[in-house]
Every structure is written in C-alpha cells, then in structure tokens.
Amino acid sequence: MKKLLPAIGLLLCVNFLSGCGSETVAADDPHENYVPELRAFDIIDSYDTDTATPNHPPLILDPYLYDGLFEVFWDVDSLEDYRVSVRINDRNTIENSIVVHSQWCGAGRSCDQSGNLICEYTSDFFMSCGNAAQERDIYPLIDQIPQKVYLFIEICDYNSGYCEYDYYPVELH
Structure with a gap:
C-alpha cells in the first residue's frame, strides 16, 4: 500500500498538470449552419500596385494600360460551395452595387478555398x-473621370442567405 500511494499521487499530479480540470473540450464537427469566411481579398491594378503589399499606393484602373486588365484574388475558409461575386459601386456600401462577375466555388470547381480572376475595364x-462574354455597363456610376469607386468581393453561403464582403477604393481613369 505504501508503494501504491506515491504512484496515485504522481498520477493525480500528472492529471492536474495536463489540464484535466480545465474547461477545454475538443471542437465539435462543423454544424449545418457553417458559413464561409472571407480570409483575404487583394487586387493588382493597372500600375501593378498589389494590395497584398503593406502601405501600397492608391489603386488606379486605366483602360489604356495593359488593355485595362487587372487581377482580383481571394482566400476563403469554407466547407461547402459558396458564390463569389465581384461588384462595383460609387459608394462604400454593397447595396445597389453592380455585379461585374459571379460564380460558384468549391471542391472540384475552378476555384475552391482560393481563387483569382483577370478582369477588364474598358x-x-x-x-x-474571367473572359465572360457579357460585359457590365458601369457608366451609371461615372460622374467624371477620374472617378472614385469601390471594388467589392462578396462571398455567399450555398445553403443560406449569409454573405460577407470586403472592398477597396479604386480610381477609374
């Protein structure tokens, strides 16, 4: 019995130090209401300004440089398919913005947890x-050139109405 008491004491000590009394529990499996999370959104503009670079200069889209091409990148954490949309507006709200491009992303699709698009401003x-045959008329947003607008990325859950977005101010030339 004398040999057993130190062993039990040691066992209790190890259990205490390993956190047996703590509130930590294993994470549950994702539930049905899991929604996508936008982790990153970046743009490379007409002057090769990359928003992934800290302290980048203001973004400018110019139809006369590189044929008006610019790039959009994103990273998402999602267990299910989600819709990604690129939008533009003349104010920093997504309401009444113009959808420039929209597509489904997920496992086995052209975009999964991350994606990128080459876009064109004419x-x-x-x-x-994304080489879409249909171009979106953004003239209703233009008062004068140069014009400050906001370029959005929006991700929406496949199963619910949940959406989240981010944006960058952009100057159109």
Missing part, C-alpha cells in the same frame, strides 16, 4: 471578369 465604361 474606355467605354464596361467591366468584365
């Missing part, structure tokens, strides 16, 4: 992304 105020 001198007659149209925008498109």
Whole structure:
C-alpha cells in the first residue's frame, strides 16, 4: 500500500498538470449552419500596385494600360460551395452595387478555398471578369473621370442567405 500511494499521487499530479480540470473540450464537427469566411481579398491594378503589399499606393484602373486588365484574388475558409461575386459601386456600401462577375466555388470547381480572376475595364465604361462574354455597363456610376469607386468581393453561403464582403477604393481613369 505504501508503494501504491506515491504512484496515485504522481498520477493525480500528472492529471492536474495536463489540464484535466480545465474547461477545454475538443471542437465539435462543423454544424449545418457553417458559413464561409472571407480570409483575404487583394487586387493588382493597372500600375501593378498589389494590395497584398503593406502601405501600397492608391489603386488606379486605366483602360489604356495593359488593355485595362487587372487581377482580383481571394482566400476563403469554407466547407461547402459558396458564390463569389465581384461588384462595383460609387459608394462604400454593397447595396445597389453592380455585379461585374459571379460564380460558384468549391471542391472540384475552378476555384475552391482560393481563387483569382483577370478582369477588364474598358474606355467605354464596361467591366468584365474571367473572359465572360457579357460585359457590365458601369457608366451609371461615372460622374467624371477620374472617378472614385469601390471594388467589392462578396462571398455567399450555398445553403443560406449569409454573405460577407470586403472592398477597396479604386480610381477609374
């Protein structure tokens, strides 16, 4: 019995030090209401300004440089398919913004947890992304050139109405 008491004491000590009395529990499996999370959104503009670089200069889209091409990148944490949309507005709210491009992303699709699009801004105020045949007329947002606008990325859950977004101010030339 004398040999057993130190062993029990040691066992209790190890249990105490390993956190047996703590509130930590294993994470549950994702539940049905799991929604996608936008982890990163970046743009490379007409002047090769990359928003992934800290303290980057203001973004400018110019239809006469590189044929008006610019790039959009994103990272998402999602267990299910989600819709990604690139939008533009003349104010920093997503309400009444113009959808430039929209597509489904997820396992087995052209975009999964991350994606990128090559987009085009034309001198007659149209925008498109991903070699889409349909260009979006953004002229209703233009008062004068240069014009400050906001370029959004929005991700929406496949199963619910949950959406989240981020944006960058951009100057159109």
